[in-house]
Amino acid sequence: GRDFPAKLRGEWPVAPAMDLAEKAAAYEITAELPGIDEKNVDIKLANNVRTIKGEKKEEKEEKEKDYYLSERRYGCFQRSFRLPEGVNADKIDASFTKGI
Template structure:
């Protein structure tokens, strides 16, 4: 008896292909599986620590560098750290921010014991822009956010001069 070949499934078909082999479904399935693979399995959502995950993936916390009000400002979000865990240094025109986080947690319940230790350090370095008054750089730390202000010198605050372009 001759075998019958099945016609290819069309998009108008109401049946779902076995295994979701259509590329958009496959991509969605991989992303969905990845979400659960990366989710902490034996912990509650409250125990999830995005800082540790960020440090493990990137090694450095994100930093914003903006210019406003006649100064530059560097902002670094450092959750779980305090001012004693962070160092800000200026040497040879380079501003460096470094820190270390150590956390030890022990939990004992009936039939359950959990002991965790986490350590992480980071270092970011930036060349100080020209026109910064290096003697007036300040830093403050509040609620896990480090802000460093780099005020400009009076000469660098002068109004910009518009240069006319001659047409030929």
């Protein structure tokens, strides 16, 4: 009859925090993707919609004298943003540094 926290029930939300900013001469989307490898992030532009998607895989294993713990967490996310009129798609670029 105990209610375990979501983390222990196998539920694992993977919805990264994202900031949208309008700068003087550009728009900027920043995504916080801690623990996600750059090779697991895909960024595309189609029909004036920027889509950022990725997958996080985490495995943890602890072996001690009196216990053994093994956890696996997997999750996918996808976020899409319609670009404002007048955005020059040829000048869009992306970078990935330390999970940002």
